[in-house]
Amino acid sequence: MSDHIRAAIIGSTGYGGVELFRLLASHPYVEVTAVISSSAAGTLFSEGYPHLTGIYAGVLEDVNPAAIKEKADVVFLATPPGVAAKLAPELLETGLKVIDLSGDYRLKSPALYEQWYKKQPADEAYLKQAVFGLAEVYGERVKGASFISNPGCYVTATTLGLYPAVKEGFIDPDTIIIDAKSGVSGAGRGVSLGNHYSEVNENLKAYKLNQHQHIPEIEMILSDAAERPVVTTFSTHLIPMTRGIMSTMYATVQGGRNAADFIELYRSFYEGRPFVRVRDEGILPATKEVWGSNYCDIGFAVDPRTGRATIVSVIDNLVKGAAGQAVQNLNLMMGWDETLGLRFVPVYP
Numbered sequence: 486m487s488d489h490i491r492a493a494i495i496g497s498t499g500y501g502g503v504e505l506f507r508l509l510a511s512h513p514y515v516e517v518t519a520v521i522s523s524s525a526a527g528t529l530f531s532e533g534y535p536h537l538t539g540i541y542a543g544v545l546e547d548v549n550p551a552a553i554k555e556k557a558d559v560v561f562l563a564t565p566p567g568v569a570a571k572l573a574p575e576l577l578e579t580g581l582k583v584i585d586l587s588g589d590y591r592l593k594s595p596a597l598y599e600q601w602y603k604k605q606p607a608d609e610a611y612l613k614q615a616v617f618g619l620a621e622v623y624g625e626r627v628k629g630a631s632f633i634s635n636p637g638c639y640v641t642a643t644t645l646g647l648y649p650a651v652k653e654g655f656i657d658p659d660t661i662i663i664d665a666k667s668g669v670s671g672a673g674r675g676v677s678l679g680n681h682y683s684e685v686n687e688n689l690k691a692y693k694l695n696q697h698q699h700i701p702e703i704e705m706i707l708s709d710a711a712e713r714p715v716v717t718t719f720s721t722h723l724i725p726m727t728r729g730i731m732s733t734m735y736a737t738v739q740g741g742r743n744a745a746d747f748i749e750l751y752r753s754f755y756e757g758r759p760f761v762r763v764r765d766e767g768i769l770p771a772t773k774e775v776w777g778s779n780y781c782d783i784g785f786a787v788d789p790r791t792g793r794a795t796i797v798s799v800i801d802n803l804v805k806g807a808a809g810q811a812v813q814n815l816n817l818m819m820g821w822d823e824t825l826g827l828r829f830v831p832v833y834p
């Protein structure tokens with residue numbers, strides 16, 4: 486077990502990449518030795534991100550696997566879909582450890598990836614090699630791995646909120662409906678018509694209904710929990726805030742369980758996992774309560790009149806939904822305490 490490593494970030498000019506930099510900059514065992522850009526190499530990192538003035542004096546570097554290997558032991562890919570599919574094999578072949586934040590290695594079926602992402606899938610041998618890092622569920626597999634595929638942001642909030650109830654038969658998996666909402670940083674730093682200020686401000690929009698690329702990833706995890714195929718309705722909405730995801734999930738309760746039973750199950754399932762916090766009965770979490778942190782907070786309401794449970798799960802999309810969970814996975818990979826570099830209180834208000 487090593488106690489110091491050097492990290493490179495590809496896609497550092499994006500929101501996921503710059504959030505990785507923020508977290509790694511205060512990690513006790515990690516030094517960021519390269520920030521990489523495919524379009525702005527040679528310019529100062531702080532030029533695009535003035536909040537880093539006086540914090541990181543280095544320039545952005547080219548995407549060159551051999552050169553990255555000279556400077557780093559682990560590389561994070563915070564790049565758009567399709568980039569890691571091509572780049573990760575080359576990075577792995579140099580001997581680098583790789584943590585990919587994109588969706589390129591999450592689905593193990595190339596055909597399924599092509600269907601939902603409309604892009605050329607990664608090589609099947611590398612798809613098999615990538616360990617899916619939903620840390621609180623598959624953390625044991627992450628330990629000692631050298632290639633991690635970090636889960637999607639919506640997927641993290643949703644499946645941490647559903648997995649114990651499906652696994653233990655508290656809800657009927659065939660009745661699940663997921664209503665999810667994200668802040669605009671979930672769409673990355675690039676500007677498009679759908680996410681500029683006057684389109685988003687004072688507005689609430691549903692998008693990608695029945696077509697969201699996270700649907701097969703959610704179904705992969707729920708099917709694993711149920712030990713049979715599960716399909717689900719998953720609806721996404723864009724809300725006028727910067728960070729945060731709330732997944733509100735509805736399902737028919739089995740076995741007459743009440744909210745107290747759910748709370749007891751979840752507290753037991755996530756015991757010893759410091760980043761999942763289960764609210765007391767009658768208290769539902771809000772996105773602001775996890776803002777800037779690696780927490781996933783979960784609350785329950787069970788309606789005896791309808792026989793349905795409502796599960797509310799919140800995360801910060803850029804932390805637990807992306808960079809924070811990637812750092813958590815690095816900690817698990819390296820055999821370190823999973824909270825290293827992530828022990829901070831949410832920003833409030």
Ligand SMILES: NC(=O)C1=CN([C@@H]2O[C@H](COP(=O)(O)OP(=O)(O)OC[C@H]3O[C@@H](n4cnc5c(N)ncnc54)[C@H](OP(=O)(O)O)[C@@H]3O)[C@@H](O)[C@H]2O)C=CC1
Pocket residue numbers: 495496497498499500501502521522523524525548562563564565566568586587588636637638670671672673674675802803806807
């Ligand atoms: N935003 C979020 O909340 C979450 C994002 N993700 C995933 O993480 C990844 C990054 O997302 P996000 O940071 O939001 O996106 P951004 O659009 O903000 O950033 C992506 C960065 O990737 C770089 N890039 C683009 N093309 C290439 C290429 N061919 N080779 C190398 N680098 C390239 C660009 O930088 P440059 O031009 O400088 O190279 C760009 O800044 C995506 O796959 C996203 O789906 C996952 C969970 C949550």
Ligand SMILES: CC(=O)N[C@@H](CCC(=O)OP(=O)(O)O)C(=O)O
Pocket residue numbers: 566586587588636637638639667668669670671672698699721723
């Ligand atoms: C608000 C918003 O647009 N969010 C993005 C989340 C994208 C993402 O995180 O993509 P992958 O996890 O698939 O890499 C979306 O809904 O597509």
